[in-house]
Amino acid sequence: MIPWLRDARTPLPDTRLALPAGSDAPGLLAAGGELTPERLTEAYSHGIFPWYSEGQPVLWWSPDPRxxxxxxxxxxxxxxxxxxxxxxxxxxxxxxxxxxxxxxxxxxxxxxxxxxxxxxxxxxxxxxxxxxxxxxxxxxxxxxxxxxxxxxxxxxxxxxxxxxxxxxxxxxxxxxxxxxxxxxxxxxxxxxxxxxxxxxxxxxxxxxxxxxxxxxxxxxxxxxxxxxxxxxxxxxxxxxxxxxxxxxxxxx
The missing domain is CATH 3.40.630.70 (Leucyl/phenylalanyl-tRNA-protein transferase, C-terminal domain)
Structure with missing residues (x-):
């Protein structure tokens, strides 16, 4: 299971916890939260970005390789x-x-x-x-x-x-x-x-x-x-x- 961001105070997890190559969603790190400027700044500063489809929660990614x-x-x-x-x-x-x-x-x-x-x-x-x-x-x-x-x-x-x-x-x-x-x-x-x-x-x-x-x-x-x-x-x-x-x- 990937971590769920309960609220704005929940930090994004360490990128080393992202799902590995060969998994169903390689690079997937966390889910949930909102796309506020503060959260987005935190994410990009650690090389993390949001990417998800309609009907899904916000999904946060850190692929390897990059x-x-x-x-x-x-x-x-x-x-x-x-x-x-x-x-x-x-x-x-x-x-x-x-x-x-x-x-x-x-x-x-x-x-x-x-x-x-x-x-x-x-x-x-x-x-x-x-x-x-x-x-x-x-x-x-x-x-x-x-x-x-x-x-x-x-x-x-x-x-x-x-x-x-x-x-x-x-x-x-x-x-x-x-x-x-x-x-x-x-x-x-x-x-x-x-x-x-x-x-x-x-x-x-x-x-x-x-x-x-x-x-x-x-x-x-x-x-x-x-x-x-x-x-x-x-x-x-x-x-x-x-x-x-x-x-x-x-x-x-």
Missing amino acids: MVLPVDEFKLSRSLRQTLRRFARDPACELRIDSDFAAVIGACAGTPREGQDGTWILPEMVQAYRRWHALGTVHSVETWIHGRLVGGLYGVCLGRMFFGESMFSHVTDASKIAVAGLVAFCRAHGITLIDCQQRTGHLASLGAREIPREQFETGLPPRLREPPVREWSYDRSMWALLDPGAPVQDRP
């Missing part, structure tokens, strides 16, 4: 490089941060995770992360073309650690452009690691890889102690941190 994207290992394929250069050059294309968080998380809620049916971002999760966004902890990275939001992602940032949550794409490569923009932003602000939670082929193609949970957790405290990023906006000059050949001139 999928992460080291910022300096981001894979910029030739085709993606060309896509980004066209995007950066076109005045109709913009990468924005926190321009329309509600629309981003709403679109992500309608996008199933890779290899799964249905959404896991339930209305109560949308409300919880929107509240957390209002407090300045959750952020969206957005791909805009001709004034239309066509792709993006959202995630949690504590200190200088970014925890990716979900992404969506309405046109080809829109989510990849958002990931690339996030990587460039992270490089500009000294964020060296992006948590991807669980393995997907899409993220692996961009350079994400699995590491032992213990290694992931060991790297959390020094990153969490770093001062938080204060300016959440995207400057087109950041593309050069990803691709030195990208155009960085101001738009007319």
Whole structure:
């Protein structure tokens, strides 16, 4: 049996108590509780995240291994490089941060995770992360073309650690452009690691890889102690941190 969080005062258990590989739910750590900013901060600070379906209580997870994207290992394929250069050059294309968080998380809620049916971002999760966004902890990275939001992602940032949550794409490569923009932003602000939670082929193609949970957790405290990023906006000059050949001139 996994522990039940009776109330807000019940601490999350040690992650070493999570169900092991080979079990019915590897990585499952606890159940119950509420998605308050305080509980979510406690969870993410220990590498724990909520993930559950309709009709279930809140389920808390700490998988082993952990999928992460080291910022300096981001894979910029030739085709993606060309896509980004066209995007950066076109005045109709913009990468924005926190321009329309509600629309981003709403679109992500309608996008199933890779290899799964249905959404896991339930209305109560949308409300919880929107509240957390209002407090300045959750952020969206957005791909805009001709004034239309066509792709993006959202995630949690504590200190200088970014925890990716979900992404969506309405046109080809829109989510990849958002990931690339996030990587460039992270490089500009000294964020060296992006948590991807669980393995997907899409993220692996961009350079994400699995590491032992213990290694992931060991790297959390020094990153969490770093001062938080204060300016959440995207400057087109950041593309050069990803691709030195990208155009960085101001738009007319």
